[in-house]
Amino acid sequence: MRRKIPSNTALMAFEAAARHGSFARAADELSVTEGAISRQIGRLEAFLGVTLFERIGNRVRLLPNGERYAAQVRESLDRLNRDSQYLMGQPSDGASLDIATVPTFAMRWLIPRLPQFRQKHPNISVHLAERTEPFVLAGSGVDAAIHFEHPAWTGMRTHPLLNEVLVPVCHPELLKDVKAATALDILPRLHRRQNPDAWQCYAQETGITLTNPAIGARYDLHAMLIEAALAGLGVALVPRFYIETELAQGRLAAPWPDGKTISKTFSLILPEPIGLSREPIRAFAQWILDESKKATVVEL
Known part of the structure; x- marks a missing residue:
């Protein structure tokens, strides 16, 4: 027509x-x-x-x-x-991908690993777009999404990557004058605005007593919570796979148990099966699935 x-x-x-x-x-x-x-x-x-x-x-x-x-x-x-x-701006001999993802996941997990993908596939450019909420993939202009599981992805091909399990973390200096067993009830607690019940759920799961678990400063993103913890502003409840580097370097401390409930599962969402996708998408999908398996092994 x-x-x-x-x-x-x-x-x-x-x-x-x-x-x-x-x-x-x-x-x-x-x-x-x-x-x-x-x-x-x-x-x-x-x-x-x-x-x-x-x-x-x-x-x-x-x-x-x-x-x-x-x-x-x-x-x-x-x-x-x-x-x-x-x-x-596209090179004549290369390919490109547009991936939509949650900003903190992109900054804390995906981007630090992208040099490895570029080393394996130097002719594929990966463009990232911020999407904080699930959306309709068809007609969105992106090739794939890395997001948490949601009914919005019905009809799409979802491939689980990482489980979001929350763990309290803080700057090591905050633990110098308090015992870890009582620190969570003494130190300022930091909250993610979209998950206001997280500390209350954590206390119920672990049996740790928290007086007034809802009290404390609120932030929109896990990335903000992590930076606040690094600045010594209090204890943040964040996904472990976001802060493995800081824990290994001693910049953050986590002497408390992880939460027992999986808050979210991050997945790769594709409009069609990997085998039917064009080559750049197949390459990226296989790479990120392998990376998520490595990360899971390290966490275990």
Whole structure:
């Protein structure tokens, strides 16, 4: 079916005129005459069958339909510009992947391991996009997602990677004057805003007594909690696989037991089976599945 889409010239003229509120300024930006802008917008209005601007003498003002359409056109043109720049930056002999993932997982686990993937596959560029919540993968513009399990992925191919088990951690200096057995009830407790009951659940699972477990500063991301713990602000309840390096280096201490409940399971989500995916996706999928197995062995 033939698409009913206005010309790019008309859309660019309209978007510039709408943004500036002036045909003359739009003409200056696009290096054309004011008459050319007026003609392009007239053709666009005729094509759509809708008046977009109110003409008042030499002045113009967007009508309500024009305001809505301007926002939509601007978003479409911006996306087309980004996509074009993206393709122009691709090497002719390489491939690329767009992976959507949770920001803390990307910063604390995935990115530190990506040099190993690049060493094995130097011609594949991996682009990461932040997605804090599950989304519809089809039509999203990404090749795969690394996210926690969720009904939103129904119909997709999910491959479990890592189980999120929480463990309390703090700066070692905070334990110098208190015993570990009572420290959790004495030291400031740090919370993740999206999981306000985490400390209460941890206390119930482990049998550790916590007075007023909900008291303490709140942060949006596990990455923030980890940085707060490193700064000595208190005890943070975070996934162990995020802080293995800090524990090994002695920058964080964890003398308490891990939580007994798996908070979340992170998975690789693909739109189709690995065997039917294009080669760059197959290579990345196999690599990250192998990496998750190594990490699981280390944790055990």
